[in-house]
Amino acid sequence: xxxxxxxxxxxxxxxxxxxxxxxxxxxxxxxxxxxxxxxxxxxxxxxxxxxxxxxxxxxxxxxxxxxxxxxxxxxxxxxx
Numbered sequence: 001x002x003x004x005x006x007x008x009x010x011x012x013x014x015x016x017x018x019x020x021x022x023x024x025x026x027x028x029x030x031x032x033x034x035x036x037x038x039x040x041x042x043x044x045x046x047x048x049x050x051x052x053x054x055x056x057x058x059x060x061x062x063x064x065x066x067x068x069x070x071x072x073x074x075x076x077x078x079x080x
Contacts, residue, residue, distance in 0.1 A: 001028045005028070006032075047060055058070040058072065
């Protein structure tokens with residue numbers, strides 16, 4: 001989705017993090033709601049963006065648009 005159609009997201013939540021270009025990322029409405037209200041979070045690295053769900057599942061989204069399941073993080077939850 002084009003960044004112009006997205007919402008600005010604070011990587012470090014406000015007020016702990018500043019409202020600055022370095023701390024804002026464009027997220028579509030769906031992903032913004034997942035992060036803000038459903039316990040998901042993300043990190044960016046050289047491969048793309050790694051999303052972690054509230055249940056610990058991780059997915060890599062690449063700049064080319066691919067989504068790759070990476071597995072679970074250790075959240076002391078039973079695995080699938």
